[in-house]
Structures are given as C-alpha cells and as structure tokens.
Amino acid sequence: MKYKDYYAVLGLERGASDEQIKKAYRRLARKYHPDVSKEAGAEEKFKEVAEAYQTLKDTDKRAAYDQLGVQRPGEEIRPPPDWQQHWQPSGDDAFSAEGLDLSELFERLRGGRGRGGGVHASMPGQDYEIAVPITIDDAYGGTEIDLDLNMPEYDAQGQLRRVPHAFKARIPKGASDGQRLRVPGKGGKGFNGGRNGDLYLNISLRPHPLYRASGHDLYLDLPLAPWEAVLGTSVEVPTPGGPVRLKVPAGTQAGRQLRLPRRGLPTPKGAQGDLFAVVLIVVPSVVSEAEGALYRQLESVSAFDPRAHFSEEGSHAR
Amino acid sequence: MRVELTEMLWFEQHAVSLSELAELTGLSAATLEELVSCGAIEPIDADDPQPRFGAAALSAARHAHRLSEDFDLDTQALPLVLGLLERIDGLELQLRALRARLPGRIR
Numbered sequence: 001m002k003y004k005d006y007y008a009v010l011g012l013e014r015g016a017s018d019e020q021i022k023k024a025y026r027r028l029a030r031k032y033h034p035d036v037s038k039e040a041g042a043e044e045k046f047k048e049v050a051e052a053y054q055t056l057k058d059t060d061k062r063a064a065y066d067q068l069g070v071q072r073p074g075e076e077i078r079p080p081p082d083w084q085q086h087w088q089p090s091g092d093d094a095f096s097a098e099g100l101d102l103s104e105l106f107e108r109l110r111g112g113r114g115r116g117g118g119v120h121a122s123m124p125g126q127d128y129e130i131a132v133p134i135t136i137d138d139a140y141g142g143t144e145i146d147l148d149l150n151m152p153e154y155d156a157q158g159q160l161r162r163v164p165h166a167f168k169a170r171i172p173k174g175a176s177d178g179q180r181l182r183v184p185g186k187g188g189k190g191f192n193g194g195r196n197g198d199l200y201l202n203i204s205l206r207p208h209p210l211y212r213a214s215g216h217d218l219y220l221d222l223p224l225a226p227w228e229a230v231l232g233t234s235v236e237v238p239t240p241g242g243p244v245r246l247k248v249p250a251g252t253q254a255g256r257q258l259r260l261p262r263r264g265l266p267t268p269k270g271a272q273g274d275l276f277a278v279v280l281i282v283v284p285s286v287v288s289e290a291e292g293a294l295y296r297q298l299e300s301v302s303a304f305d306p307r308a309h310f311s312e313e314g315s316h317a318r
Numbered sequence: 319m320r321v322e323l324t325e326m327l328w329f330e331q332h333a334v335s336l337s338e339l340a341e342l343t344g345l346s347a348a349t350l351e352e353l354v355s356c357g358a359i360e361p362i363d364a365d366d367p368q369p370r371f372g373a374a375a376l377s378a379a380r381h382a383h384r385l386s387e388d389f390d391l392d393t394q395a396l397p398l399v400l401g402l403l404e405r406i407d408g409l410e411l412q413l414r415a416l417r418a419r420l421p422g423r424i425r
Contacts, residue, residue, distance in 0.1 A: 029388055035381055035403065050388065146320065169323040177414065180377070181326045198342065214418035221422050268328050278421050
C-alpha cells in the first residue's frame with residue numbers, strides 16, 4: 001500500500017494536539033467540502049482531508065498510524081506482522097493488511113466503524129454520487145453513457161472495499177442543467193440484509209458553441225447585418241432538432257429576442273422549451289470602396305439620430 | 319461486461335414518506351422531524367397527515383446528513399446552513415438563466 005502523510009494533508013506537525021487536529025480539519029473542511037466549496041478539485045481534496053482526520057482524531061488509530069513511521073508520501077509500505085497483530089480488530093485473527101489501501105486499513109482497525117457493530121449486524125450499502133456532464137444534443141435526444149465506478153462496497157466479511165463496477169446508463173431525453181437522477185439499489189451493496197445503496201447522477205450541461213441553456217429554454221445569438229435588421233429578412237436558424245426558417249421583421253433592434261416556440265429542450269414530462277434567437281447587429285470590420293461610398297451616401301440622406309434621447313434626458317436632468 | 323441501468327428516476331418524480339426519506343439519507347427520523355418542524359425540509363403538502371416528500375426534500379436531507387456528519391452540525395445550525403445553501407442554489411440558477419439571455423461574444 002502507498003504511504004500517505006496524514007499530518008501534511010492537514011498542514012500539521014507530527015506532535016499536533018487533538019485540538020489542533022480538529023481545528024485544521026474544520027478549517028480545511030470549510031474550504032473544500034463539496035457542498036459549500038466552489039474550488040476546482042474540492043471534492044478530491046476534501047476526501048483526502050476527511051481520510052486523514054478519520055484516522056488522526058481517533059487516539060488508537062493515530063497511535064497505530066504513528067507507529068508506521070515517517071515515510072515519503074506515495075512510497076510502498078507494508079505494515080510489519082507485529083504491528084498487524086497489535087492493532088488487528090478484536091476477535092479477527094485472520095486480519096490481513098494484504099490488498100488494502102491505507103484508508104481501508106485504518107477503517108478496519110480497532111475502533112473502526114466498519115465492523116464496530118459486530119460481524120452479524122446488517123449495514124446499508126453506500127450511496128454513490130457522480131457528476132455526469134452531457135452535451136445539449138444529448139439532452140435533446142437522450143443518450144447512453146458508460147460509467148466506470150469504483151464503489152465502496154461491503155465484502156462477504158463485512159469489510160469495505162472499493163469494487164469496480166461498469167454500467168451503461170441511458171439518460172432519457174429531457175435532462176437539464178442541475179437535474180438529478182436516482183438509480184435505486186445501484187450504489188454499493190448492503191451487508192447482511194442491509195439495503196443496497198443508491199446511485200445518484202448529477203447532470204450538468206457542457207457549454208455549447210451555439211446554444212446557451214436556461215432550464216429547458218435555449219438561447220442562440222442571431223447576428224444580423226445592419227440592412228437585414230432595417231429591412232427585415234428571413235434567415236435559416238440552427239436548432240437541436242434541425243434548421244428552421246425564421247422571419248426577422250423590418251426594424252428589428254439589437255438585443256431583441258425572437259421566439260421559436262417548442263424548439264428548445266424537451267422536458268421529462270413531454271413538453272418542450274422554446275428557443276430564443278437574441279439579435280445582434282454586426283458590422284463588417286473592413287468595407288470595399290463601393291460599400292464605403294454607399295454608407296457615406298446613407299449618412300448624408302438619413303435623418304436618423306440614434307442618440308436623440310441624450311439631449312432629451314439631459315434637458316430633463318437640468 | 320457492462321450492466322444496463324434501466325430504472326432511472328428523475329428526482330422530480332419522487333414522493334417518499336418520512337421513514338423512506340430517513341432510510342434514503344441516513345438521517346434519523348427524529349432529526350428529520352425536527353428539520354421538518356422548523357421548515358428546513360418541506361413536505362409536498364403541509365396539511366397531509368401522512369406527509370410525502372419530493373425532490374427538493376430528498377436533496378436537502380442528503381445535504382443535511384453530509385453536513386451534520388462532516389461538520390458536527392447540531393439541529394440548531396443545520397437548518398441555517400440548509401437555508402443558506404438553498405438560497406445560493408436559487409441565486410446560481412437565476413444567474414445562469416440571466417447569463418443565457420446575454421448575447422455571447424462575437425468571434
């Protein structure tokens with residue numbers, strides 16, 4: 001098994017007091033707990049912190065850990081036989097550290113919760129929660145995803161082990177950002193008659209180059225040339241269900257939202273969100289001589305003043 | 319060999335009893351009752367003598383269990399934290415919705 005420096009994980013010296021250990025855990029838990037933290041990689045970091053704290057907060061486990069000596073993190077270690085004999089769970093003569101990782105080892109030592117209730121007690125399986133990022137096209141049509149999970153699970157002896165599970169999951173159409181799916185009984189197996197845990201899938205939508213999702217509605221930027229916005233036009237607009245023609249009325253202002261009913265994402269109940277085309281008026285960064293001449297002509301004949309309200313508002317203020 | 323997952327439930331389609339909620343989340347029935355009585359977890363119909371709980375309650379109760387385990391929160395502090403988390407979720411949802419309405423950058 002690989003050695004982990006639990007003191008370093010909590011930012012502590014070896015001789016830290018129980019109070020210092022608790023304080024360090026609280027500080028780091030507040031920073032990295034996945035329910036309250038937005039930091040990247042917070043969940044992984046919190047798991048390390050929690051694992052270190054689980055061992056160091058328990059006097060017996062901490063003593064057992066200290067007796068492993070100081071090693072380099074990541075270094076392969078093997079607890080000596082007398083160490084195992086001394087710290088083995090009471091009544092478990094067959095205890096072996098073989099094949100365990102450091103967290104599993106300490107989970108099972110004397111006072112560990114894993115078997116604390118006795119070998120015959122039933123225990124519910126662990127719930128397992130994972131993030132499932134999908135694309136907007138996946139949400140539109142439904143999709144299948146492959147899940148390779150390492151689930152903590154009780155073995156025949158009631159010991160927690162990480163067991164690999166491979167699932168194929170069908171995400172039904174109608175998923176939206178932040179929605180959750182529960183798959184009953186597909187988490188870790190229960191022990192001795194305990195119910196199986198559940199698998200929770202947290203859906204998130206990956207950013208799309210064209211669409212932005214808000215619930216089941218989609219927003220799409222619709223760039224128009226100035227003359228298209230002034231004169232009106234009919235344009236082909238992409239939607240997840242395929243392109244549709246959209247009539248742009250004459251005199252369309254920038255920022256206006258043109259609604260395409262039922263062209264957004266489907267909902268689980270069979271309804272469908274809308275797609276909104278958000279108008280942007282864009283201008284060419286370089287124009288030809290002929291185009292330039294036409295713009296100058298327009299400038300000279302047009303009475304349009306886009307900033308007329310400046311002087312009006314200004315006079316109100318006075 | 320991959321196992322196919324067929325029975326998947328949207329959270330929104332859930333309705334469970336208090337004891338099922340306790341079993342699903344690992345919270346004790348007593349703690350749940352306390353969280354319900356102070357309004358931190360709300361049944362679908364508050365007047366129902368046999369209250370049923372939906373998606374929001376399941377999510378809040380799972381949060382409550384994790385937070386009470388990992389931070390040693392008591393039943394005084396839990397509702398406060400749950401309430402604040404709920405507000406953050408609501409604000410983030412609003413923020414995402416508003417951001418979606420803003421025109422993106424033109425390349």
